[in-house]
Amino acid sequence: MADSALVIGGTRFIGRHVVEDLLDHGYEVTIFNRGTHENPFADREGVAHVEGDRRDDTDLRAAKLSVEPDVVIDCVAYYPEDVRVATDLFADVDGYVYVSSGSAYGVEEIPKREGETPLCPCTPEQATDDSHGTYGNRKAEGDRAVFEAAEAGVNAMSVRPCIVYGPHDYTERLDYWIDRVLTHDRVVVPGDGQNLWHRAYVEDVASALRIVAEEGTPGEAYNVGDRTLVTMEGTVDLIAEAADTEVEVVHAGERELAAADLSPDDFVLYRDYPHVLDTNELSSLGWESTPLPEAMERTVADHRESDRDGSEHDPGREAEERVLGVLDTL
Structure with a gap:
């Protein structure tokens, strides 16, 4: 029986490519979102859809119970509380991967390295703010939530892309x-x-998320960007x-x-x-970037x-x- 994957998000840009990559590697995929964007997988065999709001704990729990996923890829966790709720709910999965960001780094140095370069601080006010100015702070606090969950025994990991580009990029x-x-x-x-x-091709980000779910070490973060x-x-x-x-x-x-x-x-x-991320940790898992x-x-x-x-x-x-x-x- 194929492994099952739940993609929180899944119809736009990064999430869309994540679904394609998972399908290419034999997963049965379910996307979970509010259904506010057109679903490119509506008629696709091997892709199910559960509608709900990821910020509604009841909806998220219903998705978990209906899918019982082996792997969870969380593409739309924009607040630290989103990550805390998800890592608690999916504490028994083989791999939970949070899509963080290179913006989580709080110091300008070349290159920025996982576990070495300090992350942005995050006040309680920033943790719930929805402005662009607190994006890095919120992503960094989400990373810390992943680390705390891993210490409690959850197979939780983080992937930090730099600027992502490629097909279906709605940021333009x-x-x-x-x-x-x-x-x-x-x-x-x-x-x-x-x-x-530093930029990252979207298909490479998608493969990175799957590889980290399969091969990553709980409690670790992995940068992703063009090699x-x-x-x-x-x-x-x-x-x-x-x-x-x-x-x-x-x-x-x-x-x-x-x-x-x-x-x-x-x-x-x-x-x-210059904004440059060290990608050696990810490469050590067997990941490669597209020329x-x-x-x-x-x-x-x-x-x-x-x-x-x-x-x-x-x-x-x-x-x-x-x-x-x-x-x-x-």
């Missing part, structure tokens, strides 16, 4: 840059193009290669950007200080089939044209 962060490459011959990149924000890091300029070049097109990368410093009332931070995925050209080819292909354009992150092409005009006069 990388879609902005893909759209720029596909629609313009010249692309403005802030600074010298060498800024580094080869790429700069912002390198990302644009990868997109152009995957799209079989050519593009000119134009560097713009703070002074040139200011001429159009822009700053480097107006460009999505720009980060002044960057292959990951980008799949990402660009999905973008072309979607209606995503990253426009919510657009600093404004007219402003960029003003920047280009300034640079052309230098």
